[in-house]
Amino acid sequence: VTVGELSHREVRSRLTGNGLGVRFGPFLVRIRSDFRSLVPLLQHLYDAHPIAPSDAVTDFHVQVVASGGLRRWSRRQAWFFVDGRPPFWPLPAKHALAILEWGINWCIASRSHHLLLLHSAVVERDGWAILLPAWPGHGKSTLCAALIHAGWRLLSDEFGLVRPEDGVLVPLPRLIPLKNESIDVIRCFSPEAVMGPCLYGTRKGTVAHVRPPLESIRRADEPAQPGWLVFPRWIADAPLRLEPMAKAQSFLMVATNAFNYEILGETAFRLVADMVRTCDCYSLVYSDLDEAVATLARLTRPDNG
Amino acid sequence: LIVASPPRSETRATTSIYRLTSSGWDLVQESWGDLHGVYQRTSGETHVFNETTVAALKSLQDGAVSLNEMVRLVAHTMGVNQEDLASEDFRAVAARLDELGLVERLDRPPSAP
Numbered sequence: 001v002t003v004g005e006l007s008h009r010e011v012r013s014r015l016t017g018n019g020l021g022v023r024f025g026p027f028l029v030r031i032r033s034d035f036r037s038l039v040p041l042l043q044h045l046y047d048a049h050p051i052a053p054s055d056a057v058t059d060f061h062v063q064v065v066a067s068g069g070l071r072r073w074s075r076r077q078a079w080f081f082v083d084g085r086p087p088f089w090p091l092p093a094k095h096a097l098a099i100l101e102w103g104i105n106w107c108i109a110s111r112s113h114h115l116l117l118l119h120s121a122v123v124e125r126d127g128w129a130i131l132l133p134a135w136p137g138h139g140k141s142t143l144c145a146a147l148i149h150a151g152w153r154l155l156s157d158e159f160g161l162v163r164p165e166d167g168v169l170v171p172l173p174r175l176i177p178l179k180n181e182s183i184d185v186i187r188c189f190s191p192e193a194v195m196g197p198c199l200y201g202t203r204k205g206t207v208a209h210v211r212p213p214l215e216s217i218r219r220a221d222e223p224a225q226p227g228w229l230v231f232p233r234w235i236a237d238a239p240l241r242l243e244p245m246a247k248a249q250s251f252l253m254v255a256t257n258a259f260n261y262e263i264l265g266e267t268a269f270r271l272v273a274d275m276v277r278t279c280d281c282y283s284l285v286y287s288d289l290d291e292a293v294a295t296l297a298r299l300t301r302p303d304n305g
Numbered sequence: 306l307i308v309a310s311p312p313r314s315e316t317r318a319t320t321s322i323y324r325l326t327s328s329g330w331d332l333v334q335e336s337w338g339d340l341h342g343v344y345q346r347t348s349g350e351t352h353v354f355n356e357t358t359v360a361a362l363k364s365l366q367d368g369a370v371s372l373n374e375m376v377r378l379v380a381h382t383m384g385v386n387q388e389d390l391a392s393e394d395f396r397a398v399a400a401r402l403d404e405l406g407l408v409e410r411l412d413r414p415p416s417a418p
Binding site for chain 1: 351
């Protein structure tokens, strides 16, 4: 059963009851909320995500609830709770979806130390994955959203989940939060992309969430081998430049950009070192999305070395 | 993560004698040509060392050596003439490795109680 197969009433009942148990890749998140506005959004954007049975072991119990007191009536706010505690300040009620998505990412980043968590988008084709590690503002999500609408499978927009046992990449297909100009860029690039509403005035500006292609969610239990490390950087009007990157520099960029490198210690060192050794490493400067997507397609063609 | 950047103003005699500490024996290494990733188990730190620094560590694997002897061994490992290596650089490398707890100086004057 998937979220989209539940009726509006059933989704609402679970959100206000024992929780809507949604599976995101290897994680089971049980969501509770008293926000009616979330019901159609989750039905639409979590459509293909599997529902977990009520007795399944849950990784994160989260809640998005309205503030009490006077705030209930004036300038309503949405609080995010995990295990009954709010890890950060609330947002305006109209940003309930954004705080839920950020909150779930926060849970994964701060509590999932059985996996190495790289800060990277990951897309796959023919079993081999491109990792796109990048700092905020470097165009990672935009490029990732374009690639998954050009034949690549989404493993994750935010987390490169590396399994310590064998170094494979574990899928975590979740919504991709596009910001500001990127929203229209992706609408133009891929008119068929399924997007949530624009959330105006968040701390990151305007945000709209792109739903992963259904195929990516259906194949969320199929890991992929890391094949390429490509460090993207969007620069306005810059000509496209794809250049090999030194292994040492690649290692430093991946390791310093990971969420839990220090926590995993030697395991993380070995996993990143293995990945850098086996992957071809490049930096990619781009301004034109079509050109960048075509370049990555050429780079990863089986007959390209 | 720590990228090794040895201090340049170190002034120690070339007769100083160094040996590996237990931390210096307990390293995980990955080579990327001229640069090496080194994970220090005892501190949980990752270092990026150049070839000379790794050769300096290796020169201590058979026991304590003086700085002069270290230069000679490193020159042999790297296949270069000893005169081509600046002993000043080795003072800096040894001082940095000492700071990281990977080597210790045996002729160091005892510290005040």
